[in-house]
Amino acid sequence: MRFHDLRHTVASVLGSRGVNSKVVQSVLGHSNHAITMDLYSHLMDGMQEKAADAMEEVFGGDRS
Numbered sequence: 001m002r003f004h005d006l007r008h009t010v011a012s013v014l015g016s017r018g019v020n021s022k023v024v025q026s027v028l029g030h031s032n033h034a035i036t037m038d039l040y041s042h043l044m045d046g047m048q049e050k051a052a053d054a055m056e057e058v059f060g061g062d063r064s
Helices: 003-016 021-028 033-044 046-059
Strands: none
Touching: 003 021, 003 033, 021 033
């Protein structure tokens, strides 16, 4: 396993657990949040659904 693979795994695990992307940025040592999002945003696709679920939980209503 290459070092890059380990970094990718860390980003994947943290993203799948809903860890804030700014925290992932800090853990990976990226100087800019945009770098983290450019490289790993595809791993956090479920975040949109989680955000919608959270809003529905707070405000109720139909999301359709």
